[in-house]
Amino acid sequence: xxxxxxxxxxxxxxxxxxxxxDLTIEDGEFVFVVGSSGAGKSTLIKLMLREEKPxxxxxxxxxxxxxxxxxxxxxxxRRSIGVVFQDFRLIPNMSVYDxxxxxxxxxxxxxxxxxxxxxxxxxxxxxxxKAKCKPEELxxxxxxxxxxxxxxxxxxxxxxxxxPTGNIDPELSFEIVDLLNExxxxxxxxxxxxxxxxxxxxxxxxxxxxEKGEVVSDTAKWEAGV
Amino acid sequence: xxxxxxxxxLVKEGVRNIWKNRLMSLAxxxxxxxxxxxxxxxxxxxxxVSSLVGYVEDQSEAVVFLDDGLDEVxxxxxxxxIRATGxxxxxxxxxxxxxLEEMMDSIGDDGILFEAYKDSNNLPDSxxxxxxxxxxxxxxxxxxxxxxGVYSVSAPTDIADTITGVKNMVYIGGTVVVGILIVVSLxxxxxTIKITVFSRRKEINIMKYVGATxxxxxxxxxxxxxxxxxxxxxxxxxxxWYGYNYFESWIRSNPGSLAVVVxxxxxxxxxxxxxxxxxxxxxxGIGVLGSATFLNKHLNV
Numbered sequence: 001x002x003x004x005x006x007x008x009x010x011x012x013x014x015x016x017x018x019x020x021x022d023l024t025i026e027d028g029e030f031v032f033v034v035g036s037s038g039a040g041k042s043t044l045i046k047l048m049l050r051e052e053k054p055x056x057x058x059x060x061x062x063x064x065x066x067x068x069x070x071x072x073x074x075x076x077x078r079r080s081i082g083v084v085f086q087d088f089r090l091i092p093n094m095s096v097y098d099x100x101x102x103x104x105x106x107x108x109x110x111x112x113x114x115x116x117x118x119x120x121x122x123x124x125x126x127x128x129x130k131a132k133c134k135p136e137e138l139x140x141x142x143x144x145x146x147x148x149x150x151x152x153x154x155x156x157x158x159x160x161x162x163x164p165t166g167n168i169d170p171e172l173s174f175e176i177v178d179l180l181n182e183x184x185x186x187x188x189x190x191x192x193x194x195x196x197x198x199x200x201x202x203x204x205x206x207x208x209x210x211e212k213g214e215v216v217s218d219t220a221k222w223e224a225g226v
Numbered sequence: 227x228x229x230x231x232x233x234x235x236l237v238k239e240g241v242r243n244i245w246k247n248r249l250m251s252l253a254x255x256x257x258x259x260x261x262x263x264x265x266x267x268x269x270x271x272x273x274x275v276s277s278l279v280g281y282v283e284d285q286s287e288a289v290v291f292l293d294d295g296l297d298e299v300x301x302x303x304x305x306x307x308i309r310a311t312g313x314x315x316x317x318x319x320x321x322x323x324x325x326l327e328e329m330m331d332s333i334g335d336d337g338i339l340f341e342a343y344k345d346s347n348n349l350p351d352s353x354x355x356x357x358x359x360x361x362x363x364x365x366x367x368x369x370x371x372x373x374x375g376v377y378s379v380s381a382p383t384d385i386a387d388t389i390t391g392v393k394n395m396v397y398i399g400g401t402v403v404v405g406i407l408i409v410v411s412l413x414x415x416x417x418t419i420k421i422t423v424f425s426r427r428k429e430i431n432i433m434k435y436v437g438a439t440x441x442x443x444x445x446x447x448x449x450x451x452x453x454x455x456x457x458x459x460x461x462x463x464x465x466x467w468y469g470y471n472y473f474e475s476w477i478r479s480n481p482g483s484l485a486v487v488v489x490x491x492x493x494x495x496x497x498x499x500x501x502x503x504x505x506x507x508x509x510x511g512i513g514v515l516g517s518a519t520f521l522n523k524h525l526n527v
Contacts, residue, residue, distance in 0.1 A: 025270035049435070071441075091429055096410035102429075111231040195417065 001027050002048060002158070002191070007041050009213075017043035019213040021057070030181065030190045032200045036208035041193045043214035044210065045162055048191070049083065050074055062157060079107055082151030082159045086166035087127040088143045089137040096122065097131040100150045109155065115200075121149040125179060141172035147178060151184070152188075158181065165199060173199055228441070235340045236442065244424050251454060258458035258512070259408040259465065262505050266466040268400045269504075273497055275396050277490045279389050280299040283360045288367060288381035289320075290353040296375055301351070302440055308355060313366045321348045327449040350377055357381075361390040407475025408512065415454065415516030416523075423521070445515045455513025459505035466501065470494045 009018040018040045024063040026030050026137055035041050047059050050066045059066045062080050067135040069077065087104060090099050100121055104114045119124045125145040135143050151159055161180060165173035177192070184190045194200065198206055209217040228236075244251045290308065292301065299320070324424055326347050330337030355370070357363055363386035367379050416472070423430065433443050474491060481488045 068353040077279060077437070078435060083435045089435075090434065095380065102274040102432065103436040105232065105235050106230045106433045107436060108442070109231055149438070150432075170402055203376050 001025065001060070001062070002189075003058075003060040004044075004047070005058050005060075007038075007047065007054045007059055007149065008050065008222060009047065010055045010176075017213055018047075021213075021215060023215060023218075025189065025191060028184070028187055028203045030184045030203075032203075032205055032207045033190070033191060033193045033210060034195060034197065034200060034207060040213040041212045042162070042212055043189065045191075045193060048160060050077065051082065054152075075107075079154050080156055081108070082148075082154065082156040084144065084147050084151050084159065084164045086163040088092070088140075088147045088167070088175065090134070090143055091144055092135055094134075095131065096127060096133050096138070096146050097192055098134065100153055101131070103150045103153050111137075117153055121153045125149045138186055140168045141175060144168055144176055144180065148183075152183065153183065156188065158189040158191070161184055161190065163193065163194055165194065165196060177203060188211075194216040228278055232442075234377070234523055236445040237449050239446035240453065241444055243387060243426070243450050244453060247418070247422055247425060250418050250421050251450075254361070254414050254454050255458050255461070258411055258455065258509060259462045261411045262458060262462035262468055262508065263469075263507075264407055265404050266462065266501055266505070268283055269501065270470060270492070270494075270497065272400050272491070273492045274487070277492050278487060279393055280362075281490045282385065283357070286357050286360055286382055286386060288357060288363070288379055290355055290370055290379040291350045291381050292352060293375050293377050294350060296351070304373055304375050305353065308370055311366050311369045313358045313362050314355055315358045318354045319497045320354055322347050322351050325349045325352060325513045335368070352394045357386075361393070362385040397523045408508075410474060411512045412516045412519070415451060416520035417511075417514060418454070419451065419517050419520045422447065444518075444521055447521050448514055450453070451513035451515075451517030452510055453513070455509035455511070458513075459502075459509030461507050462509075463502050466493055467498070520523065 004021045006020055007021040008016070008076040010016050014178060021044070033041055033044060043052065048061055049068065050061075051070060053067050060091065062077070064073075064077050066077075083177075094102065096137055097118055100118045101114050104117065104134075109117075109172065119128065119131070122131055125148055127142060127145055127149070130138060130142065135146065148164075159180065162197070164180075165176055171197065180190050180192060182201065207217075207219045208215060290304075292304065305319070307316060310467070323344075326340065327341060329349070332339050333340075341431055345417075356364060363381060364383050367381045367383060370376060371379050430443055449493055471494060474494070477484060478488055
């Protein structure tokens, strides 16, 4: 569960990114966060990942109070979250397989488990046949699916996707969101930040709109659908 | 704790980084080798100076001439007073008769000319004194001169001052040079790490997001520093070995006016162990220390 209560974030240069935000996302939800650039979406994500601390208010993710979490506990916390970025952030000189395995190797996972999990994840995102390719040999949509496999491989309970379709052809964007949708059906909470309203409209999900650091609308379509 | 497979992976990453940035790795190894060669040369030079100084010190005797006509009791007092200065290795009494004989011996065949003086020997009785620490020679001589019954002291104070000066110069100069070189080595290693961090910023960023601990992120860099230090140490050791032996054989075949130096040359094997351990310790220390220090600066983990 993600819980923002009265969260304000003011950066050292004086910019107020978020003002008195209250937002609760339950386990298993799929939430779109929309808003124009500079509205505070990125700050919202940074607070969820504990890249930034709130200036005031509390941020609770998976029962961790992030404002009070000591530095040494951050790595373990982040292993419970998968992150996907607009620019994929794959390592260019590593194969698709190694890119996914990387997330396990650097978190002290036994080799046996790596060999078991990575092929499974690649199959899940439909890229089993491209395991040996380098990222540059793949299309944008495929690269993003590799990134998604990497985000999923540590079995997180929450996926945060920061404009995951921003660098992908519109027809392939649907595929990515659809994949997120499928993952959500397995019980994983999804928070997807986007400014592509067309895409949001195709999926009947909860939409949180942020403008100038404030939540201006929260259409809980997902709950209505239940 | 960290798994063996993870450990192997991280070590491999460190090695891979060296190869990926091979130009910079080569530069740091080169500078480290240069630093160690200079340090090693300074040490060998000072070892040789010490050996030479030791040789000269062994030769440095002072002769204490006594007033005429002292009895045995008085002489014993003087001997005790000389020993009491605390800078004396050995005291040997040379009677006026023995003094004359030695003088005649030293002159050689013509010494026979002094035969006539045996009955009217004007030489004073003396003590031949071996000095322990030559750097305190002037003080010791002054102390002995102040003893009642001592007529005069003849000692190589000029040589002693020169030796002491050389010793101090080598020591201070060596320390300054070694200090500067260590700082330079640290800066070079730091720069290499900085470049590696930059070239790996994507990976480091991803490592942070997937929840790698600080230790996991740092480990490959420490391995990198360690290996660069080790390679430099071993290379510097063998280069110095070869270079010193070359120098040694050259000076032995061309001794010229340096005959004293040649006969007191320190063989490489007598300092080899210390040098190797010093290089290994220094190389690994600088490598790891450089990595650790500059990593925290550049890696905001």
